[in-house]
Amino acid sequence: MQRYNCRSLLHVSCTQQQSTCGTNIIVTIQLHHHQQHKPYYYVTMPPEVAQIVCDNIKWSTPISITPKVQASFSHLTGKQIH
Numbered sequence: 001m002q003r004y005n006c007r008s009l010l011h012v013s014c015t016q017q018q019s020t021c022g023t024n025i026i027v028t029i030q031l032h033h034h035q036q037h038k039p040y041y042y043v044t045m046p047p048e049v050a051q052i053v054c055d056n057i058k059w060s061t062p063i064s065i066t067p068k069v070q071a072s073f074s075h076l077t078g079k080q081i082h
Contacts, residue, residue, distance in 0.1 A: 006035035045080060049073055053081065 011030040016023055049069050056065050062082040069081050 006033055008033050045076070046073065049076065049081070 009030070009032045011028075013028045015026050015028075017026060018024075052069055053065060056068070062078075066078045066081045069076060070078075
């Protein structure tokens with residue numbers, strides 16, 4: 001998946017507070033995006049591709065399987081196949 005220089009920030013903090021009811025744990029999550037990027041897309045692998053990989057895994061390397069898969073499924077990237 002492509003990465004973006006959107007200057008995002010993820011801050012997670014966890015604190016404990018004592019109260020009359022016992023100990024409370026408070027988790028705070030802050031996420032900021034400074035630049036919009038392209039929407040994500042569906043990246044699951046079709047079952048036929050998984051079968052090709054399984055059938056060839058003992059005798060092939062990821063580099064040699066990739067062109068075989070992409071011949072029928074050109075939309076898949078090498079990283080998805082690996």
